[in-house]
Amino acid sequence: MLRKSEIADSTTHEPHETRWKSLAHLLVDRAARHPDRPALTFLPDDSMDGAEAEQALTYAELHRRVRAVALRLVRETGAVPGDRAMLLFPPGLEFMIGFMACEMARLIPVPTSYPKPGRAMPRLDTSVADCQPSVLISDQETIAGIDSNRLSAETAALPMVATDASIQEDLARPDSLDDELPLGEIESTDLALLQYTSGSTSDPKGVMVSHANLLSNLESIRQAFGIEWSGDDSDDYERGLFWLPPFHDMGLIGGILEPLYVGGHAILMSPRSFLARPMRWLRAISDYKATISGAPNFAYQLCVDRIDAAQADSLDLSGWELAFCGAEPINADTLQQFTDRFFNAGFRGETFCPCYGLAEATLMAASCRSGQAPRLLDVDKDELAHGRGIIVRQSSLGETVPEASQASVSGDGAVRRLVSSGRAAHTMTVLVVEPDARRVQPDGEIGEIWLAGPSVASGYWKREEVTAEVFGATLADGDPAETFLRTGDLGFVHDGEVYVSGRRKDLVILRGRNLFPQDIEATVKGLLQANVLQCAAVATTGRTGDALTIAAEVSRHVDSEELPDIVRHIRRAIIDDHEVDARQVLITRPGGIPLTTSGKVQRQQCRAMIEAGELAARYQWNRNRFIDDSESVALPELPTRVTREEVPEATEQITVWLLAWLSAHSGEQIHEDGERPVRNASLTPETPFAETGMDSLTAVELSSELEDWLGIELTPVLAFNYPTSSRLAAYLAETLAGGPEQDAAGDIQSDIEASDLSPEELEALLSEIENDS
Template sequence: MSPVLPTGTVATRLAALAESPDARWSITFLDSSGAVAERCGAAELAARAARVAGFLERASTPGAPVLLVFQPCVDFLVAFLACQWSGRLAVPINPPRRHRLIQRLQAVAVDSGAALALTGGGVAEQSTLWQADSAELAALRWQDVGDLDAQDIAPAPLREVDPSATCFIQYTSGSTALPKGVEVSHANLMADMARMEAAWGLSPASTMVTWLPAFHDLGLIFGLLQTLYSGCPVVQMAPNSFLQRPLLWLEAISRFGGTHTAAPSFAYDLCARRIPAEARAGLDLSSLVMAMNAAEPIDPQVMEDFIAAFAPHGFRRETFAPAYGLAESTLAVTASPTGAAPRLFSLDAAALEQGRIVEAGASARTTLIPGCGAPLEDVRVAIVDPETKRRQPADRVGEIWLGGPTIARGYWRRPEESAATFGVRIEGEDDPTGYLRTGDLGAMIGDELCVTGRIKDLIILSGSNHYPQDIERVAQAAHPALRAGGGAAFGLIGEAGGEQVVLVQELERTQRRTDPAPLFSAISASVWQMLELQLSRIVLVEPGAVLRTSSGKIQRAANRQAWRAGELPVIAEWRSARQERLDAASDTARAAAHAPATPLAVPALERWIRDWLAGRLGLPVSAVAVDRGLGELGFTSIDAVDLAGALGTHLGRALPQTLAFDHPTVNALVAYLTGQPQVMPAQASPSIPAPPPGAGGDLEELLSMIEGGGRGEQ
């Protein structure tokens, strides 16, 4: 049965809830200890939104974009709904966690054309610093929503809007140099929420529990706005609270009787690995109807590990609901139904590498591919050859093309890019509306969509998105021996230890005989400090060796294939310490990679940090040199959060979560924590020039769990 076509907007839904005495909707925000920090009902939320809308009526014009720059708090939802209430275009964007990482915020401000920024959750003080460093940010009018309570502002009446008009602009994650804003209309949003409600059984009796960041589509639409559409309460916590203590998420589900939740695959992995058996006592997850697994490639083993860990506490296999979607389609595209276990397909790996879907035989090398569910009502999925633009046979992999009422209007103020992505026609078919090109590869197996890879070069690690051109730019700026424009960064999906990131980089002709060790150290330290990303391998090659198209564009997929086949003229190759361990574990013929070194007399703090790092990374303590970059060791963003928490507990003081990024060696950490002067080798902390105007690195942070410019869910 088709879902009832929705009318109105999310603001009219709020207004109706506010007037209903029987409405269950409320938002409960939990602090970092799990205690209730704030609770707001529908009537109060509507009154607050109308008041902020009154300010917007005075400070901007209808249809104007408004930046929403908030730390996690209820005021973000107030500001978003105030934009809907007054007919303004909300532009959610995450505040930089570190002052120097403001390029993405600056780029979005410029691209959106916003003249006004609403803030909250403690952002106002930070914004003063950003404005001092950026003329573009200083040109904005900044308004802390919390300060409006003290002003005499009349609430605005609910403004009628055209359903086909743009509702908000969802900026895709990734490259700060070229941010793209997806224009989502009111009709898109309401249609997608109607379909999600029908697919996953949401109702006023449901309870949503979410920690997902609200500035991306999954956290915003499914985690918050869907609850207003369906009239059910929502319990929210900050992403940092989950990252520091994953148990808080599951405790909130138990405590509030959560029925619906969503997270990327890595979050379920964190829970299975980091919540000890004794800490699980008392958990009751039996209330869950569905736990969406989305936002990054789904790992079947992670699902198995989570089920094994939490089945004794009421979690059922049928609760997992893999899904696929993207911002360009508002949010959801496919959905695994509630009450049915996720489907896994065992395919012939050799055939899959050739783009064919063949069920694995008893002796075949197999690849286990999870299904992402069936298309939502009225959503059209076509599997198309990306080169010929012809529909593929049922047993072939192709690019996933989408059609239907949830497809967004296009990219904000980017007509050429919109035309290349939206409304594209399948060759030989007469379709009046066309399709959205996703850039993802997949196949339909029966009625189930299976995602097999990406045409685009986006790299996803721990839910964070990284564009290869940003990795290449930062690496090449780390040392003058590295040729600008002569690098190719790419991910290796499905490897032991998760997706790995490899950088193939040309040397300048005069530097081919230079010692590679300082280059490796400089590259890994720069990428770690600037992008919060660990490189698994760095491959230095001869000048001109990186493969390009005839027009000079880097062919990253071709470089990945050539490197794997041993066809590149390699000068030197480096692996992180963690990668060395993973390689050694998977190759039984390789001898032990590290021999214990003679113990050094080190201060107690230095010894504690080295022991912690060694235990965390599975390395001998001797491999954790005090002047070796943490990125070189294979340290990840999640490791950094854990180190800050563990070290803070050890020292009995609060430490910033960016500690390891700002002080990226053991020596640097000890110097910072003890207040001593720091002496580091030049190559361990390279000088990184500021990007040119309009450019910038990929500053997408760990909190950017959702891939906005492509795969919203996989």
């Protein structure tokens, strides 16, 4: 149990901050105290090579533009204090103009995903239906590109205000007009933000975040990260650089509002810019001397996979003081690989700051402290499954692990390495509770993580019942008036630090994206109609992290020879609807999937049965093996580490693997009667993939399988960019060796001159990032 943070605030206290009741008051104060300091800078995709100029606003310019748009909202829209305002912006500075204008006009901003010109926007429509806004705020180009026929009637009927309709006039408006704004009426209990949680578009939940919640969490972040207040006249201020979208709570609060809170400079780039060329992110940190940046775990892994040693050594990351990591499970190997790759550039392991949080707690709930290498625990995997965090070994990031210390427990010595999420944030109480008994667990015992403190939001918008369930938990032996937020996450406390071990709730989190299992199950049920009796979508543990597994009960009337096609149709439908591929699909007989007494699917028990091999399958497909025509065999060996001298040998080795895989490209298929697929013996290294019958589904399967075996992140368009086994093998061997040899120093920056991603691949990756929270 962690009753608030015991870490004293070592940073300088600034008395001005005690006067702020809201973000609007903060901006007015900052603009008056350091008007000429840069507040926001946006780096367009082509700005890194000088083709496009950066966009920037000082605190005074930001204040003037925000004030002018707020006046237009008050005068022209009919919106009144407390009304909701949808924010629909592409990457850039205009989002913050609209967001802060809402704060000044005493409206409640509701961030939504990036606009899709001429396309339907279901997340926007469902949020509009839920919160009933009075206005939609955007920029002129986005408004012009909206196809009202692709929106719900409710969304299409909203009045729309463009923040950039009169920029020069806005900058010239006199300060006396501030009197028309309701600044004096803003209370700390007013809602500063309605943050819709990610996942199900059919059941959106808007988290009600007040000004008090937001300012409390910003102070918690400042103290955890050891950020000093910026002096009024000093040029020594914090510089944060971020690419996360501003409708993501980490992107908005951690990436934009925190630098503004301390009087610093927020430098922004688009997710597309990062995903196309990860080097852009680190090059910008290097060039702009950013002190703070952060992202989910997958972003650091992407940098390791796509930035070679020569490119890494061209950077200067010595000024990067804090690299936070959160929003998804944190992999210790990723943190170590990133540290090793960028060590010569000045990056150190103690720069990493893993943290834990969620939108319902505004953002941060627990965090490691600045300047301390993250702590790691190796725990017994079997004991962990039984609710106990039995520690095999303790270490810190970067610490050498002696071979002799790899102790064997539970027979085979299987361990799982957990990264500490640090101590409770400032003023936050973190408890680990046995959820059924509602009693606090002792250290080392796993339970549900419960939170309390001034950063915890008041609940979900117009969802009284679920608010009472999630935000109103009480301890069996505690004060009934003391309520807690139930996070749905599982973890334990060790030496005063929080270790997150899993999820009690059923969310499937892949690459930082929250997938609601009921949405995926609805896709399967809609596809199979009466032929499916029950369906469960769960996250199972694989070699490279969590992956999606589908279990479906089908009618006895479905013939066995139909099952391979059914699995293929299931996977294709899930890819089409949710843009993710399953690693495993199991078809069971009726009664195979565990249910509650009331008939609900028990997803956690189903997951445990699948991982233990106890779920009897009539037929199953797995992405990580294949079966030949006589017996189960392992795939041919694949290299995982390749030197420049070994590239030819690795190319040949990968070619053999690809030909073997293509001969059985439907994956592992196991029938109860032992029937096996037949290999294709006519393939050669130069056979075009198109002639093998490869379609988009097979391409997804191939890239996913290679990713599993090689341990590097790949994408489905690989098979189309390198359309034969020999060409794809050569590319993969070069990638494993650190990329093609470079003939000139100028080639070091090839990563930021030409993307190796196609437009289709970028869209697929962006669809994973561009989900709220």
